[in-house]
Each structure stands twice: as C-alpha cells, then as structure tokens.
Amino acid sequence: MVMQTFDQATVDGTGTFLIHELERLDQTLNMPLVAFTWGRDIQLREDVSIADEISSFTQSGFSASGSPASNGKNWLSKTATAIAGVNVDISKQGFPLTLWGMELGWTLPELQAAAQVGRPIDSQKFEAMQLKWNMDTDEQVYTGDTGLGIKGLLNLSQVTPMNAAKTFATSSPDDMRLAINTVLSAAWANSAYSMVPTDLLIPPEQYGLLASTIVSTAGNQSLLTYLSTNTIAYHQNGRPLNIRPVKWAKGIGTSGTDRMIAYTNDKKFVRFPMVPLMSVPVQYRGLYQLVTYYGKLGAVEPVYTETLAYMDGI
Template identity: 75%
Template sequence: MPMTFDQATVDSTGAFLVHELERLDQTLNLPLTSQTWSRDIELREDVSIADEMSSFTNTTFAAAGTPNANGKNWINQLSTAIAGLNVDIAKTGFPLELWGMELGWTVVELAAAAQVGRPIDTQKYDGMQLKWNMDTDEQVYIGDAVKGAKGLLNLSQVTPTNATKTWATSTPDEIRASINQVLSNAWVRSAYSKVPEDLLIPPEQYSFLASTIVSSAGNQSLLTYLETNTIAFHQNGKPLNIRPVKWAIGRGVANADRMVAYTNDKKFVRFPMVPLQSVPIQYRGIYQLVTYYGKLGAVEPVYPETLNYMDGI
C-alpha cells in the first residue's frame, strides 16, 4: 500500500489522505485566468537583462520652399541662395523594470509530492509562469500606477472621444458609424497615412456584436458584417480585426467602457520584454531554492497618432 499523508500535515505538497472508496481525479485544475497580451501586441525583443531603459527616436523634417516659404522649392540657373533641409531627432525612453520570484521547497515536500505524481517543483513553476503572464497582461493593457507606466488602453498621448450613445441602445448603422468614426479619427491624426487594422472592445460589447443579426435572412452577425464594412477593410484590403479584452471595461473617462483602434505592428506600437531566466538551484539545509527573473518595459507608442480611443460605447 502506498504511503499517504493527511491533508492537515502536507496539504501544500499536494498529497492527501485517500480513502478506500474514494476515486481521486488526478487532473491538476489550475486557477481560471485569461491573458491575451501576446495576441494584441508584438514584442520588442532586442532588449537584454543588462538594459535599464528602452528607447526609440522620432525624426521630424522641416523644409522651406522658394521663393514662397510654404510652396515648392523652385530655383533657376542663377540662384545663389538655395533652401536646405532641417532634421530634428527626438528620443523617447521608458524604464525596464526587473521582475523576479523565488521558488522553494524542502526535499521532504518534493519526495511526498513526487510519490503521488504531483511534483511540487513543477506546480510552483506553473504558478510562477501564471503570475508572470498575469503581470505582463496588466502591464501591456493599463501599465502600472506605482511605476507611472501606461498601457495600450490608457496612453497619455491619445485623447479619447465620446460615443453619441451606448451600443446597447444603438442601431447596427449607428454602431458602424461609431466604429468608422474612431477609425477615421486615427486616419486624420496620422495625416491620412494609416487606417487602424485592429479594434479592441470590452467582452460585453463583443458578445452583443456577435449575437446581433443584421441580415434579413438571419445568416450574418453584426460582428461579421463590421469586419468588412468599415473604412479599414476598404483601405487596408483585409477585414478589421475585432477582439474582446477585459481591461477595456470601465477604462474610459468616468468609468465608461473604452474602444481602442490601433495597428498591431511593432512599427507603430510594441512592448519591450526580457524573457524569464533562472539562476542555478541553491541548497540551504533541506531547502532547495531557485530564482527566476526577467524585465518588463512599458508599451512604446512609436506613432501614437495611429491610435484612437472612444469612450461610452
């Protein structure tokens, strides 16, 4: 008969007293969580654990025309004063914050958990990975108030606009108009150079779009309809990528729900990260300890004018 332990003695190792007529399901049921950061933003992977800052530059050109300063650069064969070009390069930097967690167990706990097929070291590693992804998820979408970092949904460089009414009280045409408006605003801000390709909305609004039928034949949801019936599809040549994100709930002014239009491309916006690393396992008496560490930056809006927010949807 295998050795077993009662719950009060070694509950933390995952070993329990199993009765003769008890059928224990050996499946490990981890906490229910959802992290979508890897879906919604591309990583800047050139940063290293030695870096303390991540930065980028934006270049601005200035050129005066001749003879009209606001016109073209006309010259003639006898010109002696020819206008030149001015270049200004501005640097923007964000701190790379060190993240770490120490995992530890005793050799007794390790033996007890291994005997029942639930190694404590593997479980703690899974828990640490879960915390890393949860922290990264929050950092990507809303940043960190203590560190003063901003995320994809609350960038200070983007001024939100307000919807005329909530989607729940809007017709399909009014919803389409509000989406076209948030896309158009970003298009205008970028000097008509880029229409956003991606749209993040709260889960409730996403469910509303998916369940609302717009075709008289009843064969097309509003969500599917909007993917190909906005300026994004006609300008970019591909469907608008509409996705739900829980962090958009109450993220707007006065706790209103927020919609963000952007392009998920590291050319426009990205997130610097140094993946988790570990030090060699350390032994202290009967304890085994291992430390994992990595670095999380802040969302880099290289071209903030390509993003736009709308609150109150």
C-alpha cells in the same frame, strides 16, 4: 470503540491527502481559471537585455521651406544664389525596464512526497510562477503600472479619447457601425491619412453584443462578421478588421466608462519591450532547494501615437 478519521488538509502543502477506501479521487490537477491576452494584442521588442535599464527610440521631424514662396514648391531660377535646405530634428523617448523576479523553493521531503503521489510540487510552483508572470505582463501591457507611473495600450496620455454618441447596448447595428468607422477615421486623419488601423479592441460585453446582433440585410450575418469587411479598414488595407475582446477595456474610459481602441498591431507603430524569464542555478540550503527566476518588463512604446484612437462611452 476507536473511530478512524481522514483529514484532507494533512500535508496539504505538498499536495498529498489521506484517501478513504470508498473515495474515488480524480487525479486531474485543476488549475486556477485565468485568461491573459497580451501576446495576442501587441508585438514584442526583443532587442533589450537584462543589463538594460531603459528602452528608448528616436523620432525624427523634418521641415523645409519652399522657394521663392516659403509655403510653396522649391522652384529655382537659372541665376539663383540662395537655395532652401531641409532641417532635421531628432528627439528621444525613453521608458523604464523594470526587473521582475520570484523565488521558488521546496524541501527534499516535500519533493519526494509530492512526486510519489504524482503531483510534483516543483513543476506546480513553476507553473504558478509563470501564471503570475503572464498576469503581471497582461496588466503592464494594457494599463501600465500606477506605482511606476507608466501607461499601457489602453490609457496612453498622448491619445485624447472621443465620446460615443450612445452606448452599444442602446445602438442599432448602423449606429455601432458608424461608431467603429468614426474611431477608425479619427486615427486615419490623425496620421495625415497615411494609416488606417487594422485592429480594434473592445470590452467583452460589447464583443458579445456584436457577435449576437444579426444584420438581416446581409443575409442573417452577425454584425461582428459583417463589420470585419464593411469598414474603411478593410477597403483601405485589403484585409478584414481584426476585432477582439479585452477585459481591461471595461471601465477604463473617462468617468469609468467602457473604452474602444483602434490601432495597428505592428511593432513599427507600437510595441512592448520584454526580457524573457531566465533562472539562476538551483541553490541548496540544508533540506531546501531554491531557484530564482527573473526577467524585465518595460512600458508600451507608442512610436506613432497618431495611429491610435480611443472612443469612450460605448
């Protein structure tokens, strides 16, 4: 007696399988579960091109002495012959733009076989490549790259973190509100009281805690909703504080603690240079079809680092 077997791994590279007569295959393509949020939390600097090697910007510093007192106002007498002026100092900041690329390839028989079963291999490889691009961009935006020696939004060396009095898990609603107002106030003071941050990024666990904690004095409102309109950010900027969770904030603080960042999501203050993906024409090598996609990822540009503040140990 000859037994018929069905090997599910047969021709697995093209997404085709042998199906048993009593097997009901769900045709839905279940993609890997991945979340990336870089497009939500930072604005792009889009004037860079594929030919650029470095993205840069300038920062101007002004100084002026008073008259007759050097630290006073600029008063003049009718007979004055020495008049004070203004000094301007312009410095340049530069960041690398690094080439990113990936090659997609398949054979014509693979393409035909996968298309016949309704799972085209070319479009799936393209989606996989886009997923890798977004995952790499996500890490580049939030934490930078160790090999390239660059930092991200959550670990800028120019920003000195402060320590929380206690973790959110051991804090009362008032303690958490005080911690958030403290980090907002620190950024406000660092900017010479010119800008209160509009955005707050916290780890997912702390975000869930804010969402589940009830403020009974506010009419059974969640602390997350309550804080959006009950911090200095709302009263100074006239719009709710935008509190969002980000996985990269977990364990990135000093000694592996969780970090909270207050900043303003505006390209005037902080932005990320990027050259979007582009491709070369399809190349044919025998039965193979090959296409290369490439783009450039920069480094987070903190134009005004004084508008950012970190708090560790939350």
